[in-house]
Amino acid sequence: KAGVTQTPRYLIKTRGQQVTLSCSPISGHRSVSWYQQTPGQGLQFLFEYFSETQRNKGNFPGRFSGRQFSNSRSEMNVSTLELGDSALYLCASSPDGQPGLDTQYFGPGTRLTVL
């Protein structure tokens, strides 16, 4: 099976712009989670989607949003970009046969730079 894929891999934006990142889970996986990794804060959970519904949310401002499509692909959007949004954004998928107990598999990430 193909792994989790994320597009684009690299992105440069300027402050105030918005950005959309895409994640395609492993075939058959229904849960998609997003994480942000920065040198200062480490790896932090953004949100999780299952069956097109947000099931869990981390402590991020409302500028961070996401959605999931019927084929389980997910997108996350960041509006009004700030310099502090520069980070590696990682997507993970899991089968969700047993919620919370499944192994999560991560994609290669999207490295976002905000200038």
Place this chain on the structure above:
Amino acid sequence: GIQVEQSPPDLILQEGANSTLRCNFSDSVNNLQWFHQNPWGQLINLFYIPSGTKQNGRLSATTVATERYSLLYISSSQTTDSGVYFCAGATGTASKLTFGTGTRLQVTL
């Protein structure tokens, strides 16, 4: 939420040496994973190990759930083992993983 502590934060080994990485949790977890982050940023799954012991080649892991810690053993280290190792846990039925701050391993010739 749970807190995850990893030790040591940094480790330098000569090729062929063995090492033990530790992960402590502030609360019981029912999902515990170890990852290796490669230089390009991808998190590679090593173990899903909420309890017990598992081995995969030169790597093995042990989780003592009742004492809320997990250990990752790397034997006969190779330069390709270099990178950052993370443990992460989750509680209940949430898929939200809480990560430790990682152990940065450098294996030298």
